[in-house]
Amino acid sequence: MDRLDSELSENDLGDGLKAVGIDRPDSIGALQDAVRARSASGQAMFAQGGRTSLDYGGIPRCAGAIIDTRKLNRVIEYPAADMTITVETGMTLAAIAKVLDAENQRLEIDAPQADRATIGGVYATNSTGPRRYGSGRPRDQIIGVGFVTSDGNVVKGGGRVVKNVAGYDFPKLITGSMGTLGVISHVTVKVRPKPEASALMVFAYDDLNVVASDLAILNTSVTRPVAIELINGPALTRLGLPHSAWAIALIFDDNEASVAWQMQAIRSELAGKVVRDERDQASAPLQGALREFTAERIGPISFVANVPYSFVATLAMSVDSAVWAIQSHAGNGVVRAHALVDDLARLEADVVKLRDLTESVGGNMILSLCPTDRKASLKVWGNPRGDWAWSEKVKAALDPAALMNPGRFVGNI
Amino acid sequence: MSAPATTPAAAEPDFVQLLNDGLLAKFIEAVGEENVLWRRDELVVYECDGYVIAKNSPDVVIFPTTRDQLVATIKICHEAGVPFVPRGAGTSLAGGALSVGGGVMITLTRMKSILEINLRDRYAVVEPGVVNVWLTRALAGSGFHYAPDPSSQGACTLGGNVATNSGGPHTLKYGVTVNHVKGVELVLPDGSTLVTGGVVEDAPGYDLTGLIVGHEGTFGIVSRVIVNLARDPEAGRTFLGVFDSVDAATETVSGIIAAGIVPAALEMLDNLMIRAVEQAFGFGFPTEAGAVLIIEIDGLEAGLERESHAVAEIVRQNGGEVQKSIAWRTRKEPEYVAIWKSRKSAFGAIGRLSPTFCTQDGVVPRTKLPHILRFITATGEKYGLRIANVFHAGDGNIHPILLFDERDPDQVKQVLLASHEILEECVNVGGSVTGEHGIGVEKMEFMPKLFTPEDLSAMETIRNTFNPEGNCSPSKMLPMGGGCIEKKSPGHHASA
Numbered sequence: 072m073d074r075l076d077s078e079l080s081e082n083d084l085g086d087g088l089k090a091v092g093i094d095r096p097d098s099i100g101a102l103q104d105a106v107r108a109r110s111a112s113g114q115a116m117f118a119q120g121g122r123t124s125l126d127y128g129g130i131p132r133c134a135g136a137i138i139d140t141r142k143l144n145r146v147i148e149y150p151a152a153d154m155t156i157t158v159e160t161g162m163t164l165a166a167i168a169k170v171l172d173a174e175n176q177r178l179e180i181d182a183p184q185a186d187r188a189t190i191g192g193v194y195a196t197n198s199t200g201p202r203r204y205g206s207g208r209p210r211d212q213i214i215g216v217g218f219v220t221s222d223g224n225v226v227k228g229g230g231r232v233v234k235n236v237a238g239y240d241f242p243k244l245i246t247g248s249m250g251t252l253g254v255i256s257h258v259t260v261k262v263r264p265k266p267e268a269s270a271l272m273v274f275a276y277d278d279l280n281v282v283a284s285d286l287a288i289l290n291t292s293v294t295r296p297v298a299i300e301l302i303n304g305p306a307l308t309r310l311g312l313p314h315s316a317w318a319i320a321l322i323f324d325d326n327e328a329s330v331a332w333q334m335q336a337i338r339s340e341l342a343g344k345v346v347r348d349e350r351d352q353a354s355a356p357l358q359g360a361l362r363e364f365t366a367e368r369i370g371p372i373s374f375v376a377n378v379p380y381s382f383v384a385t386l387a388m389s390v391d392s393a394v395w396a397i398q399s400h401a402g403n404g405v406v407r408a409h410a411l412v413d414d415l416a417r418l419e420a421d422v423v424k425l426r427d428l429t430e431s432v433g434g435n436m437i438l439s440l441c442p443t444d445r446k447a448s449l450k451v452w453g454n455p456r457g458d459w460a461w462s463e464k465v466k467a468a469l470d471p472a473a474l475m476n477p478g479r480f481v482g483n484i
Numbered sequence: 485m486s487a488p489a490t491t492p493a494a495a496e497p498d499f500v501q502l503l504n505d506g507l508l509a510k511f512i513e514a515v516g517e518e519n520v521l522w523r524r525d526e527l528v529v530y531e532c533d534g535y536v537i538a539k540n541s542p543d544v545v546i547f548p549t550t551r552d553q554l555v556a557t558i559k560i561c562h563e564a565g566v567p568f569v570p571r572g573a574g575t576s577l578a579g580g581a582l583s584v585g586g587g588v589m590i591t592l593t594r595m596k597s598i599l600e601i602n603l604r605d606r607y608a609v610v611e612p613g614v615v616n617v618w619l620t621r622a623l624a625g626s627g628f629h630y631a632p633d634p635s636s637q638g639a640c641t642l643g644g645n646v647a648t649n650s651g652g653p654h655t656l657k658y659g660v661t662v663n664h665v666k667g668v669e670l671v672l673p674d675g676s677t678l679v680t681g682g683v684v685e686d687a688p689g690y691d692l693t694g695l696i697v698g699h700e701g702t703f704g705i706v707s708r709v710i711v712n713l714a715r716d717p718e719a720g721r722t723f724l725g726v727f728d729s730v731d732a733a734t735e736t737v738s739g740i741i742a743a744g745i746v747p748a749a750l751e752m753l754d755n756l757m758i759r760a761v762e763q764a765f766g767f768g769f770p771t772e773a774g775a776v777l778i779i780e781i782d783g784l785e786a787g788l789e790r791e792s793h794a795v796a797e798i799v800r801q802n803g804g805e806v807q808k809s810i811a812w813r814t815r816k817e818p819e820y821v822a823i824w825k826s827r828k829s830a831f832g833a834i835g836r837l838s839p840t841f842c843t844q845d846g847v848v849p850r851t852k853l854p855h856i857l858r859f860i861t862a863t864g865e866k867y868g869l870r871i872a873n874v875f876h877a878g879d880g881n882i883h884p885i886l887l888f889d890e891r892d893p894d895q896v897k898q899v900l901l902a903s904h905e906i907l908e909e910c911v912n913v914g915g916s917v918t919g920e921h922g923i924g925v926e927k928m929e930f931m932p933k934l935f936t937p938e939d940l941s942a943m944e945t946i947r948n949t950f951n952p953e954g955n956c957s958p959s960k961m962l963p964m965g966g967g968c969i970e971k972k973s974p975g976h977h978a979s980a
Contacts, residue, residue, distance in 0.1 A: 150849055150851055151742075152738060152741060152742040152850065152851045153741070153849045153850045153851050153880075154741060154746075154850075155849070175744060176744075197686065207659070207663065208685065208686070210663075210691060210694055211659060211663050220942070224938040224942075225936075225938065226938055226939055226942040227935065227936065227939045228939065228943075230914075230915070230916050230934070231849065231914050232847045232848065232849055232879075232880055232914070232915045232916055232919075233656075233847075233850075233879055233880065234651055234655060234660065234847050234876070234879040234880070234881045234916075234919040234920065235847055235915075235916040235918070235919060236648060236649045236651075236660075236698050236916075236918050236919065236920055236921070236922055236923075237916050237917060237918050237923055237927070237930075237931065237934050237935075238923070238931065238934070238935060238939070238940075238943055238961075239695060239698065239699065239943050239946055239947075240649070240662060240694050240695055240697065240698050241695075241942070241943075242694075243662065243691045243693075243694025243695060243697075244690055244691060244692075244694060244695045246691055246694070247686075247690070247691055248690055248691075252690075263746065264744030264745075264746065265744075287604065290603075290604060290606070291603075291627055291715075293718065293784075294784070295715070295718075295783070295784060325783070325784065325787050326787045326790055326791070327790075328786050328787050328789065328790060329783065329784045329786045329787025330787075331786075332784065332786030332787070333784065333786070377684040377685055377686045377687065378684055379605040379683050379684060380604065380605050380606065381604045381605050403685050404605075404684050404685055405685065405686070433682050433683050433684060434682075434684045435684065435686075435687055435688060437688055452688040452689075453688055456687065456688070456689060457678075457679055458678060458679060458680045458687075458689055458692055459689050461678055461680075461690075461692055462689040462690045462692065464949050465690055465692070465695075465946065465949060466690075467949075468945045468946055468948070468949045469942060469945065469946075480689075481688050481689045482689075
């Protein structure tokens with residue numbers, strides 16, 4: 072993840088592969104035409120937005136064309152008082168934020184690299200940031216979707232109203248589908264008023280056992296943080312925070328009175344030592360740094376583990392802080408780690424060991440960054456799950472010729 | 485409007501013959517005689533759900549008590565090639581549990597265990613027949629709750645909630661069922677089992693959990709659900725706003741949302757409803773008011789004061805008056821319980837106004853609420869019908885209740901025409917024909933108005949993937965296959 076766009080050549084498919092052609096549709100109709108034409112010649116299609124996750128997932132199974140969505144960058148409808156917005160797939164999060172800003176609203180998605188990441192890309196990859204603890208995941212915000220299937224048709228699901236149970240929930244199906252069912256053409260998402268106040272607090276720890284008990288306290292805290300981040304020493308250094316073995320960073324969003332009260336109340340609940348305590352604009356740089364660190368590219372491998380909330384500290388305890396920089400969305404059971412060393416044999420051994428541990432508690436571990444030549448042996452999507460056979464059937468139903476992003480996703484998708 | 489054919493779909497020619505030829509014995513062997521109903525008089529209860537217009541009795545009703553029994557039952561159906569339909573408590577308002585064409589009905593109410601509650605990892609594992617409110621009760625005092633709270637929560641089952649992606653008054657802030665389901669176990673129409681999701685938040689692969697929630701029984705039968713548990717709010721304020729007119733109340737709804745306030749609930753009752761509820765429960769609603777709003781905000785006590793003032797100010801700006809203000813720390817306080825009992829039981833009270841009624845379930849963008857309410861009033865006048873309104877205003881989810889006498893064929897016809905026009909107008913202004921009740925058999929004809937042939941074809945492809953022979957919940961949700969007949973009269977009972 073996180074290669075600069077200038078480091079990429081325009082025909083990069085990821086994993087060192089080159090595209091056989093590029094389409095840059097500037098309307099949904101043009102997108103349909105492009106897909107139809109590629110389909111007719113049997114060419115695979117790889118949708119690209121801001122190209123922030125170009126190497127994410129399995130290796131493309133065959134050569135094919137790039138469908139560059141960045142010219143699909145318009146607002147289709149923004150009824151601010153309804154708290155929804157419908158946009159084309161190629162709009163960046165930053166561009167959407169600017170539109171919403173005029174109405175003092177925001178997206179409830181704090182994915183990194185907002186100036187490059189497109190809304191379509193965020194939905195294809197299910198990209199999330201620290202605030203998912205308070206706001207939910209992208210699937211909780213989406214209420215409508217359109218996607219162009221390999222036959223060139225626009226298929227829609229959901230709609231533009233916040234409550235709607237007509238038809239199957241394609242918006243959920245498309246979220247995190249890695250572009251393998253079709254090219255997303257547009258999405259409708261819920262938006263929310265910007266909070267009046269925001270704060271960030273960082274608590275330092277020497278002992279992970281104390282961290283574990285403070286995480287349990289946060290599960291029933293009198294306060295309501297919107298982000299609970301667990302960070303290890305090497306990650307703290309890179310974030311420019313005072314060194315300690317571990318830290319918990321909390322973000323509070325609400326009105327002025329509530330945020331001020333929470334900042335006081337949490338001090339008496341947690342055992343950690345407060346090392347940062349920032350309000351509003353002053354907290355923005357560190358809030359941004361936490362968000363961007365999720366997409367950091369340090370060593371050759373990064374992983375994302377999903378475990379039960381209570382298991383976060385146990386997993387963290389098993390990760391060698393000399394080898395991995397850890398940032399965990401601890402309230403969500405998500406543990407991200409970026410390799411600090413280049414020793415692939417060591418990293419591979421850790422991946423195998425830690426994956427076994429996560430799977431032993433019903434969790435999973437994917438590799439968000441992995442050298443191309445290790446993707447197969449290290450299984451970027453983890454060990455096969457029982458429901459992958461059904462993912463494959465759904466794929467075959469909607470993309471029978473397997474032309475959409477072949478090779479990128481789980482199983483033989 | 486149309487309803488499914490009363491002629492058997494896949495079950496003909498002679499299901500009774502099949503039963504006598506050994507099918508019944510197989511069911512009895514699988515689940516025990518005490519869990520099978522087949523005598524005609526015992527089946528009457530199962531001829532419809534809350535959507536009473538379309539009635540058709542199943543030929544046999546099976547009550548599996550365990551997952552293994554459920555699997556065995558479905559396998560027997562699969563081997564015999566007979567249609568089957570799942571049923572929970574039968575509170576569906578769209579005919580989701582109607583046994584179209586007869587055949588087997590599989591009722592899940594005897595699979596009713598809460599299998600696990602894990603507060604630290606914020607989930608519960610339940611069987612499909614667990615009644616929604618049982619989970620609420622099991623969690624009382626724990627500091628956690630299961631958020632979706634349909635008005636029928638005292639009766640409806642969690643399996644049914646998953647099938648229809650149920651909502652309720654508190655979805656405005658907290659989301660609907662799909663936002664609170666972490667994983668399901670689905671028994672497919674061939675008796676095999678699919679487990680999706682789990683106790684962790686993200687899993688590689690498509691979000692099949694999200695796809696299965698709201699499938700209206702067309703993929704198979706959910707045998708187990710992992711639900712998310714949410715923190716209880718620390719405190720709340722529930723206001724009763726009183727207005728001279730429906731217009732003023734709906735403008736207030738728009739005003740609150742536009743002011744950047746996200747209430748936990750925002751419910752409206754119009755004058756007809758107010759009078760019915762007041763007669764039934766005597767909560768203290770002003771019977772002369774044009775409309776009342778139940779406005780609830782929740783969160784941290786420290787932050788509620790300002791929002792309370794803002795809400796009161798918006799009510800006043802629109803010519804209303806805050807007549808009650810209930811400050812609560814738990815949802816068990818008597819005044820709080822009373823106001824929500826009045827709201828959630830509103831449909832029960834409607835019987836005092838009319839012998840028969842038909843409830844609709846449309847959705848409009850929130851800003852179009854004043855328009856759609858005026859449209860409903862005009863439509864009532866046009867057809868000479870009384871229409872009461874009680875609904876989830878904050879979500880734009882309307883529930884007009886059309887009052888009529890089913891013995892008068894002219895009134896029946898007018899009700900059907902009026903319902904149709906109201907739902908069409910919802911579609912015209914960018915909304916939907918169902919916010920929480922589902923398509924079922926009632927609203928299949930509207931699907932082509934909401935979706936293109938391409939959208940519907942993709943949905944059919946997905947259904948056929950899970951349910952290739954079409955034997956599970958035939959003639960539901962998607963308007964292809966299965967005959968339709970002209971609907972002759974609308975439904976009677978409802979809750980929302």
